[in-house]
Amino acid sequence: MKDTALTHKHIELGAKMVPFAGYNMPVQYDGVNTEHETVRNGVGVFDVSHMGEFLLKGPKALDLIQKVCSNDAANLVDGKAQYSCMPNGKGGIVDDLIIYRIDAESYFLVVNASNIEKDWNWIASHNDLDVEMQNLSESYSLLAIQGPKAAEAMQSLTSIDLSNMTYYTFQYGTFAGIENVMVSATGYTGSGGFEVYVKNEDAEKLWNAVFHAGANWGIKPIGLAARDTLRLEMGFCLYGNDIDDNTSPLEAGLGWITKFTKEFTDSKFLQAQKEAGVSRKLVAFEMIDRGIPRHDYPIEDAHGNIIGKVTSGTMSPSLKLGIGLGYVSTNLSTIGSEIYIKIREKGIKAKVTKLPFYKAPTNP
Numbered sequence: 001m002k003d004t005a006l007t008h009k010h011i012e013l014g015a016k017m018v019p020f021a022g023y024n025m026p027v028q029y030d031g032v033n034t035e036h037e038t039v040r041n042g043v044g045v046f047d048v049s050h051m052g053e054f055l056l057k058g059p060k061a062l063d064l065i066q067k068v069c070s071n072d073a074a075n076l077v078d079g080k081a082q083y084s085c086m087p088n089g090k091g092g093i094v095d096d097l098i099i100y101r102i103d104a105e106s107y108f109l110v111v112n113a114s115n116i117e118k119d120w121n122w123i124a125s126h127n128d129l130d131v132e133m134q135n136l137s138e139s140y141s142l143l144a145i146q147g148p149k150a151a152e153a154m155q156s157l158t159s160i161d162l163s164n165m166t167y168y169t170f171q172y173g174t175f176a177g178i179e180n181v182m183v184s185a186t187g188y189t190g191s192g193g194f195e196v197y198v199k200n201e202d203a204e205k206l207w208n209a210v211f212h213a214g215a216n217w218g219i220k221p222i223g224l225a226a227r228d229t230l231r232l233e234m235g236f237c238l239y240g241n242d243i244d245d246n247t248s249p250l251e252a253g254l255g256w257i258t259k260f261t262k263e264f265t266d267s268k269f270l271q272a273q274k275e276a277g278v279s280r281k282l283v284a285f286e287m288i289d290r291g292i293p294r295h296d297y298p299i300e301d302a303h304g305n306i307i308g309k310v311t312s313g314t315m316s317p318s319l320k321l322g323i324g325l326g327y328v329s330t331n332l333s334t335i336g337s338e339i340y341i342k343i344r345e346k347g348i349k350a351k352v353t354k355l356p357f358y359k360a361p362t363n364p
Contacts, residue, residue: 004049005141005203013221020224021113023050028223035226036317039191040358043147043214044222048195049203052116052137054109060129061107065099068126070249070270072259076101081168081186084257085249086122087266091273092245093252095119096237098186100170108182112239126265141203145210146193146222146230148360153217154194157209158183162194176209178202188227190234190356229314232323235284235355241295242282242311242325250274251327252282280308281333284355287322291341291348298342299326307332310341318358328352 002023010017015026026047028035038044056064065073071084078101086094095115100108111119116137124133145154151162160173160183170184175196182197198206211219228238237243237252249258250273260271287293293313298306313324324341332339335354340347 002050004047005200006047006049006207009204009207010047010221015221015223018224021050023113025050026221026223028225029221032223032225032229033317035220035222036229038218038220039147039189039222039226039230040318040360041148043145043149043153043193043217043219044226045207045210045214045219046144046146046222046224046227047141047207048144048227049141049200050113051142052111052113052119052135053140053142053197054111054120054123055132055134055136056107056109056123057132057134058105058130061105061131064123064127064129064131065107065109066262066264068123068265069097069099070254070259070264070266071099071257072261073099073101073107074262078103079169079171081170081184083168085243085254086119087249087264087270088122088245089265090245091248091266091269093239093243093247093249094122094245096239096243096254100182100184114240139200141198141200141206143196143198143203143206143210144187144189144193145196145214146187146189147191149217150193153214153219154210157213165194176206176213178206181206188236189230190236190358191230191360228312229317232312232314232325233316233318233356233358235325235357237282237325238312247282247327248273248278251278251280277330279330280327281330282311282325283328283333283337283352284357285324285326285339285341285350286319286353286357287341288338288349288351290322291343292322293324293326293341293343293350299328300340300342300347301329301332302338302340304340304347306342307339313341316357322350323357324350 010026175181308328
């Protein structure tokens with residue numbers, strides 16, 4: 001099992017450590033609910049250094065990305081990022097990822113930790129364009145500094161104007177005295193914030209500076225368990241749960257990143273699927289009766305027929321009720337449809353609802 005450059009810090013802080021995607025990772029420190037609320041209301045820090053990073057360079061770098069990714073990366077400009085996925089040639093998904101355009105011939109790709117080797121091999125197998133590929137995953141650390149107070153708490157560390165960075169943009173600059181750091185206005189929580197990429201040798205310096213700068217804002221370290229409840233309240237897909245090699249982007253509600261303005265792997269298949277309509281859809285649901293939905297619990301209709309399964313589920317810390325995602329027959333995918341989650345051999349009533357589950361309070 002691999003350690004990140006910060007594993008020793010998590011152990012010093014008393015984190016509960018678990019194996020995750022081949023890494024020894026902190027699942028929680030003070031408890032999921034406390035950590036969840038810290039990010040929703042203040043600022044918290046995740047070590048997500050297990051994520052994978054690839055650099056693609058050369059005159060044909062964009063062409064390679066366009067070939068393997070479903071979204072249209074031609075819309076990117078320097079300093080802009082894009083969420084996308086890689087179809088697998090059989091109607092499923094290799095992985096979802098974020099594409100960063102550094103310049104017209106340089107793209108930085110961030111992929112899921114569990115799929116680093118798989119993704120690398122997939123992209124490489126399509127690289128007949130002489131694109132230079134670098135796998136930087138073992139060299140980089142990544143901190144996700146998330147929450148509504150993140151910009152204010154971190155501004156003293158950088159000359160980058162954090163409060164005016166728009167969602168899915170990034171800049172290079174000095175951060176915590178470390179030069180040429182990539183600061184990205186992205187995250188997996190729905191509460192705003194930044195993701196900061198540094199070389200492994202600078203990770204501890206960054207961690208210490210971030211906690212020193214954020215002390216007056218009540219900054220806390222946050223584990224993977226709260227990362228999961230935060231992303232689920234937003235309805236963000238988790239690879240391996242809600243999307244995988246057997247789910248199409250259209251079934252998963254990812255039509256918005258599936259652009260038929262260009263040809264890509266599976267584009268003809270997905271275009272036909274869009275025209276014909278899908279037989280199942282990933283839906284969001286909230287429990288009507290008491291119960292906590294969990295991964296792989298069966299979903300039933302009113303007559304007890306199994307119509308799908310839960311892909312992600314939890315007790316929402318913000319809403320104080322059971323919420324989840326799951327695939328159901330298309331005829332029961334409309335908002336307000338009643339479905340039943342089979343918990344301990346009993347069908348517990350739920351209803352299909354709109355995303356996101358959680359909406360940040362607006363200032364009066």
